[in-house]
Each structure stands twice: as C-alpha cells, then as structure tokens.
Amino acid sequence: MNIMDILVAKKLRILADAAKYDASCSSSGSKGRKAGEGAIGSTTGSGICHSYTPDGRCISLLKILLTNYCLFDCAYCINRRSSNVQRARFTVEEVVSLTLGFYKRNYIEGLFLSSGIIKTPDHTMEELVRVARSLRRDHGFAGYIHLKTIPEASPWLIEQAGLWADRLSINVELPTVLGLKALAPEKDGGTIAAAMGQMNERMIEAKEEKRRFAPAGQSTQMIVGADAATDEMVLNTSASLYGNFRLRRVYYSAFSPIPEASSVLPVKAPPLRRENRLYQADWLLRYYGFSAPEIASSGEGGMLDLDIDPKLAWALKNRDRFPVDVNTGERELLLRVPGLGARAVDKIIVARRHTALGLDDIRRLSPGLKRARPFLITRDHSPARLTDRLDLRERLAPPPTQLGLFE
Template identity: 55%
Template sequence: MNVQQKLEILADAAKYDASCASSGAKRSGNGKGVGHSDGMGICHSYTPDGRCVSLLKILLTNFCTYDCVFCVNRISSDIQRARFTPDEVVKLTLDFYKRNYIEGLFLSSGIIQSPDYTMEQLIQVAKTLRTEHHFGGYIHLKAIPGASERLIEQAGLFADRLSANIELPTQQDLVQLAPEKKTTVIESTMNKIAVRKDEADEDRRKLPSTPKFAAAGQSTQMVVGATPATDREILKTATHLYGQYKLRRIYYTGFSPYPDADARLPLKPAPLIREHRLYQSDWLMRFYGFTAAELTSEEEPSLSLTEDPKTTWAKSHPEFFPVDVNAAPREVLLRVPGIGYRNVERILSIRKYHRLLIDDLKKLHVRLKNALPYLIAIDHIPHQQPAADEAQPFTQLDLFAPLSALTGSL
C-alpha cells in the first residue's frame, strides 16, 4: 500500500475526532526551518476576521486493540486498515505545508501494542518535525490515556496542544460501550498535562527561557447521543473537567450511525441542533457566568431544541428582568438575551461617556429582537415580559454559521 492510499484511509478515519478546531498558540519561525503558528486557529476554523485555516488531520493508524462499540476503528470492525510510519507523516506534513495547503498537523492514532508504544510513535513524529526540520507550524497530538508521565511530558514539549478524549459523558456509559476504558485513567492523563503545564508556566514566569509545555493547553472530546446520558449529565461532566483540569475546550460530537454497527447503538444520529445547544451552553458557562445547574434541571434535564439556552433561562426568571442597560453591572448584562460577550464590554465602555439609547445598541449590532423585552434604555421600557411558551424558531442559518458568530451574540 502506497502513501497516497494510506492517506485516503487514515485522513477519512480521523474525521470523527473534532477536538482540534483551534490552536490559540503562537510559535515564531527561527529562520532555520519552515513554518510558524500565528495562534488564530486551525483545522477549518473561522478566525475573528472571517479567515478559514486548516491542518493535516490524520491517524497514525486505524488499527486498534480496543473494542469501543461507538468507534468505527474498533478491533472487531470490518474496515480497511492502514498504518503510517513516523517518517511518512513527517514527509507528508512538510510537503503539504510547503505547498501552502495546511498550517499545521493534528495527529491521533488507534492504540497499537500499548498506550506507551503508541505515544512514543506520536512523539517521534513531533520531535522529528521540531528538532530535525525546525518546523514552526502548529502541532496537536493526541495524548493516549494511560501513557506514562515521562511520555506526556515529552509530548508537551513538542506539541502546541494535547488532548485526551473523555469519550462519553459518564463512567457508566464507558462500561456500556467502551469497557476497556476508564474515566479514572483518562482523567489521570488530563491531570498529568494540567500539573506539568502549571509547573512550566510558573517556571517561565521566573525564567522566560524555560521551554513551553503545551502552550495552547489541552482539550477533549465527548460523543453525545450514543447513550441515554442527558444534557444535564453532559454539562455536569463538562463543569467538572473545566474546573479540575483547566481545559481550553470541550468538543461535543453528535453520534452518527455507521454500517454494521452494534445493536446497542442508536439507529438514528443525534440531532445536530442538540450538539449546537450544548456548544451554546458550554460558552455560557465559560464566558457568561452561568452554571450547568441553571441551564438544566432535574425536571427538565434536556436543553430546548427550539430556542437558545440563554433565552430559556431568561423566560423562566422574569423576576430578574428588565435590566437597565445604563446601570446594570457586567454580570447582569451578560444574562440579557441578544447581548453578546463583546458587546457587554462595549456597553460598559460607552456608558462612561453618555447614556445609551436604542439607536446606540443598533450601532453595536445587538440583536434587538431578542434583547428589547428584557432591557431598559433611555428611550425604551418593555411593555410586557415574553410568555414562557413563545419559543424562537431555529433556522438553518443559525446552525451553519461559524461558531464565533453563534456564540458571540448569546
């Protein structure tokens, strides 16, 4: 099998891993080799200026010793297998980079022989690129759960970002669909990355020449819809992971059925809008001060599929509104539907000099249709609060817009 045939198989196999949408790392070229990373984004991600950037996203191999039911690359799956050598991945990366096809590399792998052996193979690719070819582009490596602390430390010295996938929302889900994997092992790897990064960052504050460790932090991926886990359980797990291991991002991937799948898996894919609502809720928790307990409840453990989670919360808390846009503190303004994170900062800045009118909000491109029922301005007082059952319809435009556009105006 030649390299081109391997690429077709292993690039297609890598499409199921979504935890590489942006880098957030800066790495300058040193004049000796090729490439640099500008920190604006990776892998068909939209930057703030609308630019789309990409990377070579492949598996080292789709051979795997594990038999995770939800994974098409599991050992019992009847698919065509392939395996790159580390040198082949290095050559592919450099060839694509020099042709201006990519801005970096995302490299994952099935588990072969053992977690340590697999991790060594991934590290060899990154080390060769960095030390022999002085590659300055972005590198994202999959951190294999169960790999030794020594190997995790090596990986972080060569990669901009590491990611150990949590896979499923709960330990019970893993028992059901991936019995060879354990939440404790996965989280132990996340903890190794978090501790080592904290140590490296502290050392760099004292001595700037200290080598960086996973400068863009770590991320993870969670498959949703393959098990009965509710949105409430998913967001609870997300809260724990963000707080405990300082993750930069959690990626939610709706389960998609594949041919000859196990009978324990759903026959229908998870609704794409559910994945979208989870991303919106995740954004609210990270940047808007919401908690998972506020966005769902024991009585309503699922997010609404017909309206965004901030609007749902606003309709269920009429006592909180209306909010005076000229007097409310930052944390209160962040809870007004239609006013995004950046516009809150702009509002706080503008009102130092004059009191805001509705026309001022229009100039800021606030979503007035969403916001007007919930705020007071110099020339506006809402007549009534919206009824709890007046859901805003979901549109295709909302779904396929860049994530930055979707979340920026929550």
C-alpha cells in the same frame, strides 16, 4: 504519481476518514511563534481555519491517524477492533512529509495526530512522539502540533509529548463513567482523569518555570447521543473538567452514523441540534457566568430546550430578573440578556460612560437587538409589560423551519 505516492494517497484517504469523528480542529491557544532561519512554521494566538468542508466544519490541521488498527473495542468508534473497516498504517516519515507538503502549500496550520492502539499503548504513544519530535528537531517545524495522548500509556511518554506538542488532549468520550464502562470496555475513567491531572500539573509548573510544555493546553471531546446521559450530566462533567484540569475546550460531538456500525448502538441521524445547544451552553459556562445547574434549569428533565437557545430559555424562566437598564445595569446582569454577546456588553459599558444609550445605539452594537428588546430598558425604550406576556416565547423563538434531512 509514482507508486509510492499512490500508496501514500490511499493511506491518507483511509486514515483521514478514520480521524474525522474527532470534532476538535482548533489551532489556537499557543504563543506567537515564528519560523527560524531556513525553516517554516509559525503560530498565531487564535489560529487559522484554512478551509471549510460542506459539513460546515473548518480545516485547520491535517487531522489523521497514524494507524486505524486498534486493539480497543469502543462501540461508538469506527476503528474498534471488531469493525470490518479497511485498515492502513503510516510510517513516521510519511506523516512528517505529508505535514510539510501540506504546510508549504498553506493548506494547514499544522498537524493533529492520533492513533489506534497497536501492540501496546506505550508503543503507540512512542510513535506519536516520534512524529512530533522529527518535525521539530529534524525539520525545525514551528507550526502547530496537537497530539492525542493515550491515557493508558506510561507517564514518561506524556512528559515527552509535552516537550514537542502545542496541545495535548485525551477524549473523555462519554459523560459518565458508567457509559464509558458499557461502551468502551478497555478504557477507564480513573486512568483518563489521572493522565489529565498529570498534564495539567505539568502545564502549570512549566508556565511558572517558564519552560515549554504544551503551551496551548489540553482539550477533550464528549460524544453526545451514544448513551442515555442527559444534557445536565454532560454540562456537569464539562464544568468539573474546566474546573479540575483547566481544559481550554470541551468539544461535543453528536454521535454520527458510521459505516461498519456496531450492533450495540442503533444507527440514526446525529443529534446536531442538541450538539449546537450544548456548545451554546458551554459558552454560557465559560464566558457568561452561568453555572451548570442554572443552565440545566432552563430546560426540562435535565435536557436543554431544543427550540430556543439556553440563554433565552433561562431568561424566559427567570423573567423577574428583567428588564435590565443598559445605561445602569451591572455587567453580570447584562451578560444574561438574550441577544447580547460579551463583546456587545463590554462596548455598552464603555460607551455609556459618555452618552445615554438608546435603541438605535444598541442596534449598532449588537446584532441581537430583536431578542434583547423585551429584556432591556434604554434611554428611549421600556418594555414594561412585555416580559409578562405569555406569548413571549412564541414571539422570540425562531419560526419553525422545515427540518433538514438529517435533523
């Protein structure tokens, strides 16, 4: 390696480390696109995970910061201005050439670029836009680009970013406005909502007018466990984000110990199980017809049950709604059966037009029969008294496992 490569390598290590606390990695949601003559890049609707790190998370995009110098002082962030972390700054050209180098070797689907705030939000956002513009215009790059939008930047920069990016995102960071005020003094909930609103409006118009503006929509991230917000507050915020701004995804990120921690936040192991339950609840919200209050009612005091998944927890508290007959039950009810996924339900509905389904049939259609069984009636099975059993929860909860080192 020559000296330039060594410098770039050092920056890459610092600025990838600085970017990794953003959970979003997806390269999905864009329209299918192919490389033009002499160029590279394509997108598939569902995206591709090119690798997995030992934390079980996928690598789909080159996820880096343009710089980790930052004027903001958000307590949960390793890059806040008061942190003593090592700093670095890429040039636009360096990011472009790393992205192309990674892409040509098939390491990634594209670029996920974010940045600390330097000089001004506008200046920072302009730099992000320059990277995307250079990839698209100077290199004909047709791969995936996800740009982090800086809500404090002027609205014209969001307009520019949407011309080049597949996805735009702004992190709401904390579930409540109060939490944000306490931990991120430079951020403002109203500014974030306004920018999300602007992006949503432009995405709707572009779709109607058949123009290109961030075709993969917008997403956001909430940090879980950095403040006192309950799961119910988190889910209410998600539901309103999905409803008001048509977000494609809300990512939940268990607050993770960081080097150079702030004294405001006690450093402890990340609440990974809670994060997992929130993701499950999020699916119920989006694909299973549950409302946020319904999901929250499955736990206690606004917190989800950590030992069993929220769908099972809800079913155990609403036993009068079961059992459901797989051969006659409505889709909405089948979707509420623990252990039956949306795909299995759809297959059941098609198959039962031609045959009366038995337990063996359900076993072939769904991997979750064990959990579903007490809640189902099939041709050859009726759980009758099973749903009344007091020990049903114990029978269905996964056996207590030895807690992992950091759970």
